Amino acid sequence: MPAADAVPGFGGGGSGRPVGVVGAGLIGLAVARRLAQRGAEVVVFDKEPEVAVHQSGHNSGVVHSGLYYPPGSLKAVLCRRGVGLLKEFCAEHGLPYREIGKVVVAHSPEEVARLDVLQERARANGVPRVRRLDPAALREVEPEVRGLAALHSPTTAIVDFRAVARALAGEVTAAGGRLVLGAEVTAIRPGPHGVTVTSGGRPYELRRAVICAGLYSDTVARLAGDAPSPAILAFRGEYYRLRPERAGLVRGLVYPVPDPAYPFLGVHLTPRVDGQVDIGPNAVLALAREGYRRRDVDLRDLGRALAWPGTRRLVRRHWRAGLHELHGSLSKRAFAAQAARYVPALTAADLLPAPAGVRAQALDSHGALVDDFTLTALGPVTALRNAPSPAATSCLAIAAHLTDHYLQHP
Incomplete structure (x- = not known):
């Protein structure tokens, strides 16, 4: 040596x-x-x-x-x-x-109730100027976004x-x-x-x-x-990007209300500093630690992931959500439909492919996400x-x- x-x-x-x-x-x-x-x-x-x-x-x-x-x-x-x-x-x-701001948009009474929790957390955490929006106020902030209610964080x-x-x-x-x-x-x-x-x-x-x-x-x-x-479980987050001429559909960030029963946030709309607008990500199990593409497979990484006892327990607990994410991965129309819940004017024709990311998710042996x-x-x-x-x-x-x-x- x-x-x-x-x-x-x-x-x-x-x-x-x-x-x-x-x-x-x-x-x-x-x-x-x-x-x-x-x-x-x-x-x-x-x-x-x-x-x-x-x-x-x-x-x-x-x-x-x-x-x-x-x-x-x-x-x-x-x-x-x-x-x-x-x-x-x-x-x-x-x-x-x-500071382009973010709206967290609710579409059901259950999600409206969860906005109360988020608003209280924002207050306790000292997030400045967060306010509740009714549908009319939401349209003032984001003219193309629809929902029953929203939280607006202008400093995001x-x-x-x-x-x-x-x-x-x-x-x-x-x-x-x-x-x-x-x-x-x-x-x-x-x-x-x-x-x-x-x-x-x-x-x-x-x-x-x-x-x-x-x-x-x-x-x-x-x-x-x-x-x-x-242990680390790698999830690929896939994105689409709005066509440049449709980037004006949103002014700021448009997010769903998190579901506490589900480990990932869901599809949202994200303007970038270069003026582009990304839509996503979903969350599908990557077949390699660096699995940025569907064809990226590392048998050693995959074997370790499947051998970890927490992986099997996570799959048993969230297999329905996993199938939903996989459907969005395989169908551009389904992916667009998730985003169109928030921006009804958006269609699959507005979406262009965009680079994916990989998220390192820590998972304990009982299948709980850390x-x-x-x-x-x-x-x-x-x-x-x-x-x-x-x-x-x-x-x-x-x-x-x-x-x-x-x-x-x-």
Whole structure:
């Protein structure tokens, strides 16, 4: 085995060893930036040749305001803190941050009742200026949208998260940090005085390591000796895009009311900072961790997913919803019909294909979806085991929370 790399540009042994971050997505880069700001030497590892290749570069671009999350949960606290930090960051770097607002639209008495819960959560979480809309007021905000009632969150925003990731990476390198890209992490060995991370076939001696590996958060954490649970189940989220001449059908974000019995939100309409409007996503089980296309199959990934006991229990519990999602995946007309509930003027002819994303959903062995952000401590290694939405919104706040509570002495 080659000698451990002292990481060129950093101090060698002892207290001069850097802190390593596994994962060059939004959260990993935000953690590295935060550590660099606190004076730590930092090295970021990623198997991809550039930053934000997976979830961080395939998300909706929405800056969530905090409507949905139980008050006091880590999601709620870090989302609200993250909104302010992200807005400041975008202003500092000249990045677009557009508060286009969001309406959450109810179509049944049951959904209207659930709006009451969301409105109370918004109040408890400190989401500003949220108000209830009747059908007439909804038409004033969104002339083409129809529903029995809605909540309007005018401060919900959109950004370009790829640009945010690049700016974070720029700050890391400007502070003397190093990005080791195109170098998969294959071993993590904690010890009494630090941790050895093998990346790209080379061992690196580090003081500490932080795992922010997204789609691979479970497998990378297990390299460091963490428990198998929760495991990551990959779901492909498929999108369509409105034809450019039909982008004016919506002014802001149009969302359904979440169903607490169903693990995913459902199809919604999402304007992007470039003026395009995406419709989706659905949620179908991906046949590979990086299964962005239907034909993407990795037998090893699929075998692991099917072997996890929680997968079988999840399927038994939600098979009807799964068939509904699959129908929308296979039928453009069915997909359009879901969106047309909110925008009746929309038809299947208005939809163009758009790139899909893959969501890393943490699942315990009992088949329960892990809802909140989850961190584990393994001596000199800290692992972010679950970072669902609003992780992108919360990335700077997650970084502050992680470094302040888990890495007090980086």
